[in-house]
Every structure is written in structure tokens, then in C-alpha cells.
Amino acid sequence: MSDLFQNGAAYYDQMVDWQRRLEREAPFYRRVFEQHDVRSVLDCACGTGHHAAMFAGWGLAVTGADLSEEMIQQARTQHDEHSRLRWLVRSFGDLSDIGEQFDAVICVGNSLALAANGKQACRDALASMAAVVRPGGLLIVHVLNIWRVAPGEMVVQKLIPLTPESGEALLLKLFHRVGSQGYVDTVIASRPEARAAWRSEHHTARPIGLRAAWLRRTLAELGFARIDLWGDYQFTRYRADRSVDLIVTAVKAGRS
Numbered sequence: 001m002s003d004l005f006q007n008g009a010a011y012y013d014q015m016v017d018w019q020r021r022l023e024r025e026a027p028f029y030r031r032v033f034e035q036h037d038v039r040s041v042l043d044c045a046c047g048t049g050h051h052a053a054m055f056a057g058w059g060l061a062v063t064g065a066d067l068s069e070e071m072i073q074q075a076r077t078q079h080d081e082h083s084r085l086r087w088l089v090r091s092f093g094d095l096s097d098i099g100e101q102f103d104a105v106i107c108v109g110n111s112l113a114l115a116a117n118g119k120q121a122c123r124d125a126l127a128s129m130a131a132v133v134r135p136g137g138l139l140i141v142h143v144l145n146i147w148r149v150a151p152g153e154m155v156v157q158k159l160i161p162l163t164p165e166s167g168e169a170l171l172l173k174l175f176h177r178v179g180s181q182g183y184v185d186t187v188i189a190s191r192p193e194a195r196a197a198w199r200s201e202h203h204t205a206r207p208i209g210l211r212a213a214w215l216r217r218t219l220a221e222l223g224f225a226r227i228d229l230w231g232d233y234q235f236t237r238y239r240a241d242r243s244v245d246l247i248v249t250a251v252k253a254g255r256s
Contacts, residue, residue, distance in 0.1 A: 112141055138252075
């Protein structure tokens with residue numbers, strides 16, 4: 001994982017228009033949660049906790065877990081811990097000691113593809129998540145669909161001003177693909193005052209390409225059925241050649 005995601009909570013929240021994002025995604029979650037009678041949620045790789053806090057605001061019992069201590073500290077600062085919302089420092093590949101199962105487990109924001117080192121690590125992470133989904137419960141996984149980007153094509157994902165503690169800063173985020181390997185390059189240019197020299201820092205993350213067929217097969221092997229593939233949060237069916245996102249919803253076999 002890039003150290004920007006591991007140690008960059010302050011910039012991380014500035015990289016996302018959270019109000020707009022949650023307004024766009026909330027109807028999707030409300031619908032699938034209502035369909036599956038979800039009352040408890042585990043948000044794996046929760047970052048600074050905006051999804052988890054939204055779910056708790058709906059009256060659900062929510063646990064937000066992230067490998068980054070800085071992200072969890074930021075989540076606690078922004079969203080008070082209370083009877084329906086708790087925070088844990090935990091990798092999504094090691095959920096065995098949480099000690100409970102959930103009606104729904106989510107892993108979104110391309111976290112699975114960014115954090116796992118190879119397909120076996122992804123499978124192990126999915127198995128870890130599967131173990132804490134109750135029988136009849138729901139798993140939601142979101143990754144970016146890197147297959148719609150032609151090999152060698154450079155995509156500008158973000159160019160935004162940041163608000164540092166002093167001075168000014170800009171963030172440029174680029175994506176390109178080589179074979180089944182994605183590359184996310186983030187450059188932050190900053191200067192402490194108007195006439196100072198610009199300086200820059202560069203971070204690279206390497207999301208692996210996850211095929212829809214591989215995810216479907218792996219989740220079936222882990223005991224999930226009713227596996228659906230969506231290309232966005234408006235329930236458009238996934239297409240590898242055009243969908244920006246790959247969102248998987250899967251129901252664990254059995255009954256609670």
C-alpha cells in the first residue's frame with residue numbers, strides 16, 4: 001500500500017468530495033441493506049470512516065476497521081464513538097479475533113485491489129471477510145474496473161487544490177495500466193508561502209486487476225450465492241469495456 005493511504009489521512013479527506021459521494025451512493029446501500037434486513041455492518045478498510053458514520057446515522061450497529069492507525073484516529077476525531085459505532089485498527093486480512101458476525105461486510109473504495117499483494121492475498125482477504133458474514137448475510141466489494149483503460153493510456157483522475165496548514169498545495173492523481181497491473185501515481189506540489197519555491201512528493205500505489213469472473217468464482221468457493229455484478233451505484237449491470245466501477249454483492253449461503 002502507498003504511504004499516502006497508510007499515513008495521509010489529512011490529504012485523504014481532501015481528495016474526496018464526501019458529501020457528493022455519499023449522496024450518490026446512499027440509495028444503493030439503503031436498498032440492498034433493506035433487501036437483506038441488515039442491522040449490523042463491518043466496514044473493512046474504512047479509512048476516515050465516512051461510510052461507517054453514515055450507516056450508524058441510519059440506526060445500524062457499525063464497526064469501522066482499518067490497518068492505518070492514523071486513519072482510525074482521524075475517524076474517531078471526526079465521528080464520535082458511541083453505542084452504535086466503534087473503530088478498530090485491523091487489517092481486512094485478519095478479522096478472526098473480532099468475535100462476532102455481521103449482517104453485512106463491505107470493502108469499498110478499491111481497497112481490496114490496492115492493499116492486497118497478488119490474487120492469493122486477495123483471496124485470503126475475501127476468506128477473512130467471509131468468515132465474519134453471518135449465514136444469509138451480505139458481502140459488498142467495490143474495485144475500480146481497470147480493464148476499461150487501454151494499456152499505456154494515461155488517465156487523469158484528479159487535479160485539485162489542497163489546504164495545507166500553511167501556504168498552498170496542489171494534488172495530481174494519474175492512472176495507467178500495464179497488462180493486469182494498475183499504477184496510481186499521486187503528486188503533491190506545495191510551497192509554504194507565495195514566493196517560496198515549489199516542492200513535490202510522489203506516491204505510487206499498484207492496484208492489481210481483478211476480473212469479474214475471478215471474483216464471482218472465488219466468492220462461490222467461499223460459500224456465497226446470488227452474486228451480482230454492478231457497474232455503478234445506480235444498479236447498472238457491469239460491463240468490462242465501459243463500467244468505471246466493479247461492485248459485487250453476494251449473499252452467504254445458509255440461514256442465521
